[in-house]
Amino acid sequence: MTRTLYLISCAAPPSRHAATGIRAAQAAGWDVCLILSPRAYRWAQEDGGEKELDELRELTGHPVRYDYKLPSERDVLPKPDALLVAPATLNTLTKWADGHADTLALGLVTEGLGLPLPIVALPYLNNAQAQHPALPRAVATLRAAGVRVLLEDGTPEGSGGFRPHPPQHGNVTAYPWGYAIATLPSAP
Numbered sequence: 001m002t003r004t005l006y007l008i009s010c011a012a013p014p015s016r017h018a019a020t021g022i023r024a025a026q027a028a029g030w031d032v033c034l035i036l037s038p039r040a041y042r043w044a045q046e047d048g049g050e051k052e053l054d055e056l057r058e059l060t061g062h063p064v065r066y067d068y069k070l071p072s073e074r075d076v077l078p079k080p081d082a083l084l085v086a087p088a089t090l091n092t093l094t095k096w097a098d099g100h101a102d103t104l105a106l107g108l109v110t111e112g113l114g115l116p117l118p119i120v121a122l123p124y125l126n127n128a129q130a131q132h133p134a135l136p137r138a139v140a141t142l143r144a145a146g147v148r149v150l151l152e153d154g155t156p157e158g159s160g161g162f163r164p165h166p167p168q169h170g171n172v173t174a175y176p177w178g179y180a181i182a183t184l185p186s187a188p
């Protein structure tokens, strides 16, 4: 039976390449639903035009969600079997660890900890952002709660994960979507 992966993408440059991650996850057998943070949605909508969102809807076969539904509305996506937060921003990682749930993306990942769902987070941030003292706290909190945070931070858990780049020197084409997908705990 096909299993469903929610790809939750935040507003960092790899979100504009979400199709790469979607195709890689589909090749690994997942039915992929894309959820964007509100700002990542705005980037796709205003920099990519409706065409980009249409292509993502067509690629996944599902609506692209970015906001909570109304209580009276039905769920439009199948229930997830796993969550992949990629790219995970400094903003979302720190809010997530502190239990903020004021966006659909944060609502899914905060609740996901307790359901519990397998969750992998692949950050994308520069090495100035990575020095913020809230980041190691957030990563430790999330790891203790069972999230696989793929951040190369000198800990054994982070070994092989994303390594923060100098400001203005990010490389979205090297973003390791495939590594994160291979790390998802249970293959479909």
Ligand SMILES: Cc1cc2nc3c(=O)[nH]c(=O)nc-3n(C[C@H](O)[C@H](O)[C@H](O)COP(=O)(O)O)c2cc1C
Residues within 6 Å of the ligand: 009, 010, 011, 012, 013, 037, 038, 039, 040, 088, 089, 090, 091, 092, 103, 124, 125, 126, 129
């Ligand atoms: C061009 C641009 C690039 C950005 N790149 C990053 C990034 O690589 N990592 C990061 O954590 N934040 C980055 N930010 C900041 C986030 O977009 C910002 O913190 C935003 O509020 C994140 O919201 P979200 O976590 O809900 O997606 C960038 C912002 C801009 C305008």
